[in-house]
Amino acid sequence: MASPGRYVPRPRRSLLRRIAFIFVAAVVITALALSLSAYFITKAAQDNEALDKALSQSRFNLFLADSMLPPQPEDADYDRLIDAFKIRGDFGTLVEAGNQTYVSGPNVNLTLVTPELAQKVAAGHIGYQNITTSGEPQLVVGGQVQSRELTIYFLYPQGQRLADLARLRNILLITGAILTVLGAIVGYLLARALVTPIRRASKAAAQMSQGDLGIRLPVRSDEFGVLASSFNTMAGNLQSKMLDLEAGQARERRFVADVAHELRTPVAALVGEASLLKTKLASDPAAASSEVNHLVTMVTSDITRLRQLVDDLLEISRLEAQSVEAVMEPVDLSSFLNQLVQARDWSAGVRLSIPNRIPAVRADRRRVERIIVNLVENALQHGSAPVTIEAAFDWNRSGGEPSQAARVQVTVTDTGPGIPAEHLPHVFDRFYKADPSRASSRGSGLGLAIARENARLLGGDISAGNAPGGGARFVFTLPVLQS
Ligand SMILES: Nc1ncnc2c1ncn2[C@@H]1O[C@H](COP(=O)(O)OP(=O)(O)O)[C@@H](O)[C@H]1O
Numbered sequence: 001m002a003s004p005g006r007y008v009p010r011p012r013r014s015l016l017r018r019i020a021f022i023f024v025a026a027v028v029i030t031a032l033a034l035s036l037s038a039y040f041i042t043k044a045a046q047d048n049e050a051l052d053k054a055l056s057q058s059r060f061n062l063f064l065a066d067s068m069l070p071p072q073p074e075d076a077d078y079d080r081l082i083d084a085f086k087i088r089g090d091f092g093t094l095v096e097a098g099n100q101t102y103v104s105g106p107n108v109n110l111t112l113v114t115p116e117l118a119q120k121v122a123a124g125h126i127g128y129q130n131i132t133t134s135g136e137p138q139l140v141v142g143g144q145v146q147s148r149e150l151t152i153y154f155l156y157p158q159g160q161r162l163a164d165l166a167r168l169r170n171i172l173l174i175t176g177a178i179l180t181v182l183g184a185i186v187g188y189l190l191a192r193a194l195v196t197p198i199r200r201a202s203k204a205a206a207q208m209s210q211g212d213l214g215i216r217l218p219v220r221s222d223e224f225g226v227l228a229s230s231f232n233t234m235a236g237n238l239q240s241k242m243l244d245l246e247a248g249q250a251r252e253r254r255f256v257a258d259v260a261h262e263l264r265t266p267v268a269a270l271v272g273e274a275s276l277l278k279t280k281l282a283s284d285p286a287a288a289s290s291e292v293n294h295l296v297t298m299v300t301s302d303i304t305r306l307r308q309l310v311d312d313l314l315e316i317s318r319l320e321a322q323s324v325e326a327v328m329e330p331v332d333l334s335s336f337l338n339q340l341v342q343a344r345d346w347s348a349g350v351r352l353s354i355p356n357r358i359p360a361v362r363a364d365r366r367r368v369e370r371i372i373v374n375l376v377e378n379a380l381q382h383g384s385a386p387v388t389i390e391a392a393f394d395w396n397r398s399g400g401e402p403s404q405a406a407r408v409q410v411t412v413t414d415t416g417p418g419i420p421a422e423h424l425p426h427v428f429d430r431f432y433k434a435d436p437s438r439a440s441s442r443g444s445g446l447g448l449a450i451a452r453e454n455a456r457l458l459g460g461d462i463s464a465g466n467a468p469g470g471g472a473r474f475v476f477t478l479p480v481l482q483s
């Protein structure tokens, strides 16, 4: 069934990463747009407000200057005016009266007034200009007192206001960064919540494709839940169909085994009766040359084949139902095969080639014999003598030390016509005969199927091929005995 090392292919592009990335991008763009617009709207509003305030204060100051100064003002009058302005607010003052200038402090002088501003003011307007002197940003507003040939400039410091704006900008930046981090975390969690059921489903599907039909998905109350419950229904149906199928196959195998079992007794009786009949006929000279004798010979041979078929059927159905157990024991292949060749009287047609140093195998003697006999009889029947039985063990591949996976190879090669390539994949199928029309095809076609089932029962296998010089070659492997 399901193999332990399940392979679930990793997607080349991760959905999780993509969803998280899209989410973070959306958060960053939103945070950026909100912060920038909040900052610029606030800045524009503040700039306007500061300018309006400066302009209206300057207008009032100009009016105040006109009403405070006497008709012919002296230096002291101008100084008094500047002192009065100092009380009104935190701004610098520069008074230009004819060729004289009066200032409110040492940092205030005419170089702060740009030619453009001076020109505008000279034309009778109220003008303003943003400047920065020694690191301090200031708004300069200037105007004339019309009736007196007097020009006054007021310098409003902007440092505090701009510092407040800068603080606002920093707060927005930090908030944006925090939002981005939060967005990344939320985005990752969201993406994971979305992707986890998809991953679970694809893993389950992969497991199912490898034969694990018992797999089920947790059912939640969302769209994934619908998918999961459909998947579970599908898996359930498939599983019950498979169980039905397996039960059907088991019934079929049991039926074949039962039939074969039931046929065995009457067929054995028939074999005995036929040979008795043959013996009787042989002692009756009248019948010796008659057609009856010929018929009896045919009946005897057919019944013998029938018995072989019944035995084979019974064996294959038991093997496939896995209702047989192997009696595993250490087997020394060299002496085992030598004894087998002598007992079967194969010495004339079969050559053994077994190296001295071959590890013992762990196997069931009776079943190994069954396999070898099957292969050699096939070689003699479908191929031709001489037949070679070779045993080999790859010491290099096993690193000099027979391991769990190490196998001894037993090869049976004949010198017949070999097996056509198109038949090779099928020779182990039940009832398969490569050439049923040949006289040699008197077997049931079950021999190789039984041999392979036996080999697998012992933890080995058999494969079919052809020798380079023609002739069929069967390779039969057996696990090495673990010391
Ligand atoms: N050594 C061989 N040389 C050529 N053909 C072979 C050989 N062994 C098996 N085959 C082919 O494989 C078929 C299946 O073999 P097997 O299962 O033993 O059935 P059976 O011997 O009863 O025909 C044979 O009918 C034969 O066509």
Ligand SMILES: [Mg+2]
Pocket (backbone or CB within 6 Å): 374, 377, 378, 443, 445, 447, 448
């Ligand atoms: Mg055979």
